[in-house]
Amino acid sequence: MRRPSVRAPGGSLTGNLVLLTTVVATVAVLLAGFAAWRTARSNAEAQYRERLTRQAAVLSVAPNLSVLLLDQAQRLTGATGVRVAVIAPDGQVAGPSAEAVTPRDRDALLAGEDISTTAVLSGVRVLVEGRPARDGAVVLAQPFTEVDAAADRIRAGLTVPLIAGLLGAALAGTLLARRIARPLVGAAAVAHRLAGGERALHCPVHGPAEAREVARALNTLGTALEHSEGRQRAFLTSVSHEIRTPLTALRGYAEALADGVVEPGQQEEVGRILLAETRRLDRFVTDLLELARLDADDFRITREPTDLGALVQETARAWTQQARQQGLRLSLEHPDEPVIAATDAFRVRQLLDGLLANAVRHTPPGAPVVLALRRTDTGRAELQVRDGGPGLTDDDVRIAFQPGTLRDRYTATRPTGTGLGLAITHRLTERLGAVITLRGHGPEGGAHFTITLPEGV
Numbered sequence: 001m002r003r004p005s006v007r008a009p010g011g012s013l014t015g016n017l018v019l020l021t022t023v024v025a026t027v028a029v030l031l032a033g034f035a036a037w038r039t040a041r042s043n044a045e046a047q048y049r050e051r052l053t054r055q056a057a058v059l060s061v062a063p064n065l066s067v068l069l070l071d072q073a074q075r076l077t078g079a080t081g082v083r084v085a086v087i088a089p090d091g092q093v094a095g096p097s098a099e100a101v102t103p104r105d106r107d108a109l110l111a112g113e114d115i116s117t118t119a120v121l122s123g124v125r126v127l128v129e130g131r132p133a134r135d136g137a138v139v140l141a142q143p144f145t146e147v148d149a150a151a152d153r154i155r156a157g158l159t160v161p162l163i164a165g166l167l168g169a170a171l172a173g174t175l176l177a178r179r180i181a182r183p184l185v186g187a188a189a190v191a192h193r194l195a196g197g198e199r200a201l202h203c204p205v206h207g208p209a210e211a212r213e214v215a216r217a218l219n220t221l222g223t224a225l226e227h228s229e230g231r232q233r234a235f236l237t238s239v240s241h242e243i244r245t246p247l248t249a250l251r252g253y254a255e256a257l258a259d260g261v262v263e264p265g266q267q268e269e270v271g272r273i274l275l276a277e278t279r280r281l282d283r284f285v286t287d288l289l290e291l292a293r294l295d296a297d298d299f300r301i302t303r304e305p306t307d308l309g310a311l312v313q314e315t316a317r318a319w320t321q322q323a324r325q326q327g328l329r330l331s332l333e334h335p336d337e338p339v340i341a342a343t344d345a346f347r348v349r350q351l352l353d354g355l356l357a358n359a360v361r362h363t364p365p366g367a368p369v370v371l372a373l374r375r376t377d378t379g380r381a382e383l384q385v386r387d388g389g390p391g392l393t394d395d396d397v398r399i400a401f402q403p404g405t406l407r408d409r410y411t412a413t414r415p416t417g418t419g420l421g422l423a424i425t426h427r428l429t430e431r432l433g434a435v436i437t438l439r440g441h442g443p444e445g446g447a448h449f450t451i452t453l454p455e456g457v
Contacts, residue, residue: 049129203215
């Protein structure tokens with residue numbers, strides 16, 4: 001069944017990207033429009049001043065300007081509202097724009113200087129441009145109403161491009177958002193399918209770098225889930241087989257007892273078999289529970305200063321008798337000075353018991369088993385369990401701490417336990433903050449386990 005897509009309260013990525021690009025484009029368009037709006041007036045004024053300047057320059061070179069009829073000069077400027085004034089060499093000003101010429105401007109023009117200013121003519125603000133001539137000077141005035149009209153025309157011409165720019169930015173933002181979001185949407189769909197239990201899925205790796213990284217991570221996760229679940233299935237198969245064996249024996253003998261087919265002289269032997277199978281089953285269930293507890297959040301580790309020398313001596317004494325019964329030589333190596341570490345003494349003893357049980361099980365009679373304590377060059381405490389057994393291959397070392405793997409590999413050729421001991425040891429070592437390493441062949445020829453405890457006293 002297809003899972004419905006779940007949208008966060010903040011909306012989809014595509015919608016957010018479209019909104020963001022639209023907002024950015026709107027702000028950019030508004031800023032550009034505001035700047036264009038402000039410069040439209042100054043541009044229009046510059047255009048009209050340039051026009052007045054050209055017209056004044058044309059009139060200034062006319063011969064006998066002082067006798068040029070003003071109506072003829074007015075016709076030369078065109079019907080644009082421009083007013084003309086002529087300044088005679090004696091300072092007399094005549095013409096429609098004479099009012100806009102101040103004495104200071106008049107003197108400057110007669111002195112051969114150009115003028116460019118503003119003035120008030122008949123109550124209307126005007127642009128004023130004046131140029132010296134061969135015979136006096138000429139002054140032109142343009143009302144600002146013409147400038148304002150030109151500015152309005154410029155501003156009106158900006159509206160369509162600004163709106164087109166805004167729409168274009170929104171469209172581009174939509175296309176870009178979809179292009180960016182498409183690989184993420186595909187990755188989300190793959191993630192939902194993985195969560196729904198599908199495996200062997202492949203998420204296409206394309207799009208921006210971040211989207212490609214998400215796709216690669218999903219592909220890695222899918223592979224890891226498939227591998228992990230495969231291991232779990234294999235482990236459950238092994239567990240089922242391990243539990244079924246003693247249960248089959250228990251059921252068979254229980255049915256025999258219930259049917260009364262067990263002879264009186266065999267009852268004691270049957271009882272011993274039932275007890276052995278029950279203990280075997282109890283040990284397996286205990287290991288399973290211990291492995292589960294190690295992954296629980298409430299698993300307790302109580303760290304306190306611990307004399308590791310005394311701890312390994314106590315452990316060696318506890319295992320000496322069992323090793324002797326199996327014809328093994330258990331030896332202890334430890335420094336003369338105390339080795340103190342801040343750790344959980346009970347859990348360290350549990351680690352050593354598990355490793356020694358593994359060593360005693362696999363070491364043939366007459367071969368050595370060594371329990372060693374030493375301090376490394378960096379000051380850390382190091383515990384070792386070495387044996388004279390058949391050892392392990394490099395491939396064995398690689399998978400040694402996976403539940404049940406070595407047991408399945410060597411069931412037919414070596415003595416085996418529940419297959420959970422090394423997995424428990426590895427997990428417990430991690431919970432202690434320590435590091436466990438394994439060499440397939442140590443000084444005694446067999447497996448060589450080393451536990452390095454963390455620093456601190």
